[in-house]
Amino acid sequence: MRSLIDIVDFSLEEVEELIQVACDIDAHPEKYAEACKGKKLATLFFEPSTRTRLSFEAAMYELGGNVIGFSEAGSSSASKGESVADTAKVISCYADIIAMRHPLEGAPLVASRNATVPVINAGDGGHLHPTQTLTDLLTIHREKGRIDNLTVGFCGDLKYGRTVHSLISALSRYQNVKIVLISPKELAIPDYVKSDVMDLNGMCYEEIESLEKALPELDILYMTRIQRERFDDLETYERLKDSYILTAEKMRDAKADMCILHPLPRVNEISVEIDSDPRACYFRQVLNGKLIRMALILKLLAEKDREEDRDEGEELSSFVCKNPRCITSTEQELNQKFRSVELKERVYRCIYCEKDAVHKEEI
């Protein structure tokens, strides 16, 4: 079953396709109004969220589907000690697709390995947040007209900011993207993102503490809040919480067409006077989040339907698959199965190799 746990689970072509579908949904919402009629999305949020959960829910409603779920761990059976694996198995009986946010890193992966419906990672601890990344990519595409050839600055909590980790991973697949990492030393990007993502893909990047120094060269500035809830000691949080505050005065040194992105919620890292600056894209980014989640739900449900069609098929005693290259020729436990296709006349095809089945009388 196809799920979205890490942004690289999708190829670059698939990401491009989602961006195109999201733009089409924006232009022709009526075409999609009943696309998920009769389908249910379960939003399993073990950690607080406004945007992500509500944008998933709005997305499903706008596709004509329904939503069930919970918005805090305390109101789920997790509070009674249920495992993520069991929760995933149970919810698979109620819903066609799951969006899960969890404070523990890797929890949505565990869910996807146990669910029988697609699972979407809606944020796992300080690890990954692929649907925010799809939102960010759509926003960059719409604001800049391209995702290649950009200098992208990430500013704030690069250690715990899962949106940063996922977006860097996604950008590593585009041409000529330069990354500028702006953070205090204590909140620097994790080593694994440097070695496994940026170094491995030969990305050009620099680390710097000063936002003022970095600002003039940026095409995109991705601001993030300092993630209070992920600190082991609050003293360090208190010391670092006001590290960066983007003001109108600082913006004077930025390019005239620089885009400011922020996954939100904002605390104080972008002063509200900037909201009216045309370079502030973060509220438009929110709308993009709903559109791309609509495209994502459509894609995963369509793949699930295709997979289920593929799994079907009947055992027909009068037909055999005679393809020597078919898996049924060697796998003894496997019963041959066929599906009928209406062409000029009805033919039967092996569901494994898709070759025409042969009627036993013809052998």
Ligand code: NCD
């Ligand atoms: C982000 C998150 O949850 O990681 N928010 C979001 O999904 N829009 C960023 C954050 O909480 O700072």
